[in-house]
Amino acid sequence: MAAAATAPTTAFLPRAGLDRLLDTLRADGRSIVGPTIRDGAVVYEEIATADALPVGWRSDAAPGTYRLTHDDAARAFDYGVPVTSWKRYTHPPRVPLTRTTADGLVEAVETAVPPMAFIGVRACEIAALDIQERVLRAGPEGDVDHVRRRDQALVVAVECALASSTCFCTSMGTGPEVTGGADLVLSELDAGFTVRALSEAGKAVLSRLALPAASDQQIAAAADQVAGVRSAIGDPVPSVGLAERLRAAPEHPRWDVVAERCLACTNCTLVCPTCFCTSVSVTSDLDGITGESERTWDSCFTLGFGRVAGDNNFRPRVADRYRQWLTHKFSTWWDQFGSTGCVGCGRCITWCPVGIDVREELLAIAPPDAAPAPIPWPPAPAAGHAPGPLPVVEPARYVSAEVSGVTRETADTVTLALSTDDPDLLASRPGQFVMVARPAQAVPPISISRIRSDGLDLTIRGVGPATEALIASTPGDPISLRGPLGRPWPLETAYGGDVVIVAGGIGLAPLRPVIDAIFRERYRFEAVRIYLGARTPRDRLFVAEMAALGGRTDLEIEEIVDRGGPEWFGRVGVVTQLFERAPWTGERTTAFVCGPDRMMQATARTLAASGVAPERTWLTLERNMACGVGVCGHCQLGPYFVCRDGPVFSVAELGDTFTVEGR
């Protein structure tokens, strides 16, 4: 007897009655999306009648191959898993995001979302929809478009009667039984379908159909059918302990082996029903002001996905990207969302043009070291079926601000003073950042370099067209901001102890609000030591302010440059030289560090040698961000999203994600 959440009545729908079901759904104003045959495969598209269903079709799926076969059986749902996944309709490939008006201000766009009914949703796909719900609601703002599409869709699930050779839902705990997450569940028998309602909406539809009850034999036949699927699949990827084993294998030689075969073509991520990564593209009209931005499906397999300002890239090799994908999907997804990232649907195996099979790769890289655990019965509810309500999601908010002042700090760096009265922005905390939008330009994340009672300062280095447009701003220019975002520096944890601040180059910008905050409450801290490094004397930021700090007696401040020049009479070398032989020891010290990654690594090592604990050494990371709220996937780093769980992290939290190349 299939496990049931409540005790739904099970009705019986004769085969000829499918159209009545579709008509009933359509009468509610829903468009029907279901499986149909096109171009040699089963796809999900809008369908009009039950004739469009793949009656009599089955698929033979294997790594890199998919072929349809037809027989005379009248069964409509034996086709396996289609190439399309439901995310096409809940998280569409292209979604308009913003529009820029002729005044140059950015406003969010809301698309009208039609109510839909999804026909033929499998257990693994229900789990995938649920997983994406968690992901896309997880951040501080979440994804309004997704929430509306998902909430308006009525799900008519179908319990699998046949398994494909690429299925492994049993190993991932997501099927094949449907135990929740749907409004109606159909099980296909030769004469028709048993129908259960799992929600109020489902019950309402069922009562309008006025169907007879299913007989006990029919109910038993449905249960036997899905049990047969379970035993046919077995347990191809023993998943107990998989997350830990995979995490522990970043240097496994197999990564390089699979990288030779992998074309980094992005097919696996785009057919995957849980992959959610997107990018934002900005277009403008010929006037250079009005324009639009749109969100499109992207993939961590493209080289540009991890690229940051200045042409640096965190995952240059295909092996880095494949490792990132597999480890995220099967391991760090648990850390981020509390569920598996893979539902075992097998699409990535079938639709990989060179037939890479993730099951094989997982067994090679993270083999189970004990006998696999027995498959539990009755099966646990599909992963991600969290009982309580999911967080409410707010739409994106762009706040307009005005440039009130422009200060040139160095040849390529400018501080923009922005005035605003938005209470959220004025309540920003040191270490947070904002997404900064100017007409017709891409939207970069910029750290806040000062928080004032009437606005914010942003210190920006021009490294590409978007940032160069920003540093060319003049007083009075309109700018749209979204934020504040990110986790701030935990200054309170330093109360009562010593503070060390180490800044490399433009790294001083996100640290300046910390310095401001310390001096507003100087009595809360013991010794305060500031170490500043820069490439040359002309690359130093906030020179006059830092010189004024040098005149104070309640702190130590020292600076050093990589290259001095004839007019420099100070120290020359790398910033760690300022404190590597310091007379102080760090047991009571909290450190705040910002600069290029290498400099932060060297600083963390040197501070540790002086006794500063890694739990109390805080860094801020820079990564490619399109959304800034944890739904585009670009800034994913091990178990974290840099925009949401950071950008401030302690060295202890980062562990080897910070030190292993290509993470």
Add this chain to the structure above:
Amino acid sequence: MLAVPASRATMPRRPRIGVVKFASCDGCQLTLLDLEDDLLAIADRLDIVEFAEATSNRSSGPFDILFVEGSISTPEQAVDIVRLRAATSTLVTIGACATSGGIQALRNWADHDAVRSLVYPDPEYVESLATATPVADHVAVDAELRGCPISPDQLREFVTATLAGRRPDLPDEAVCAECKRRNVVCVAVAEGVTCLGPVTRSGCGALCPAYGRGCYGCFGPRESANGEGLATWLGRDRDAADTARSFALFNAWSPPFRRVIDAAGGPPGPIDGRLTEEPLDA
């Protein structure tokens, strides 16, 4: 690395645009004219000073933006491109011929003199280089628009972005990404058709797969193109000459595709200038 010219704010006059052609079919230049409605608006913002296909204005520079079509095939062209580069702020190559040498680059594997003698009765009157090479082999190139022909949408995006001082959105990803976004069924997996999509840069909107054909590689290799990996997979049920034939098309000379062709011993078919008894394969 794209060098974006100065933004509108610092260029008060209309930018001077030139369009020139070397060894090519003209199709990429025609794409400019294909912009139709946008063309008038764009022409209003630009000063097209040299575009033999479209206007009788002539100019030898200086150009703010020069669109260059065609590969370098003759000694005269090799001299011309250097002169044009010196007169240009932003040089943009358009199309497979200019970005990779084009289909005519197949002659780079051949015995040039033998082929010339076969075609022309008095070959000494024909001045051509032994190779047809991309423009970037001769001068520094600031931007590329790939394709055979280029995409009008990408051209429009390039022009509007450049005028706005914005980095043009020309993604470097596989054709597969466009197929999947459009819900086009993969012809390689579902039909076993040879398709270069996974190693080819997107930009055409997945045109051929949308009609059930395999990708021909018109937009050239994308970043991280793993031609060897794809060739190994194709080699399971094709011989090396067949696989090489798929790569020996419009972007044959670009290194990721060239390596696959070289591994098979060169482009298939007679290229050494000798007439053969058997008819050529279709």
Add this chain to the structure above:
Amino acid sequence: MRDPATTARSALIARYLPDLSPRQRQTLALIARDERPTVGTYLMREGRPTLDLGVIIEGRLAVRDRIGADDVTLMTLDPGDVFGWSAVLDGISTASIVADQGARVLLFDGVALREAMEADKSLALLVCRRLLEAVARRLDATRMLARDVYAFRGS
């Protein structure tokens, strides 16, 4: 014979080489010189034989190099830094080192130091270990500087 100057030098040596035995410290104190070079004095010249191994006690030294027509400061050295280790290896200076303001250094004659190390292997071990640490730290710093040269690809 323990005159106050030698005792003072011995105390300084103890600061930098705490594991020496009193006799070893005395040996080194006898060959050490405590000097305050004026600003601009060259303690080492690139290309010339290195005469002394030195430790900075106070102030600052600058490592200089002639690049093109200019004298460039590659790095400054602070109290605790070691220089002139090629004196121990009987070598030629690979850099020039100049005294900056307030410099005070402890210098050990290279020939005498080598003789002392030959005669007492455990002294040699302690001195060499300390030198190796100093050299490693300098290499790390140099590598970080070089990395900046390669990493900087901005406009």
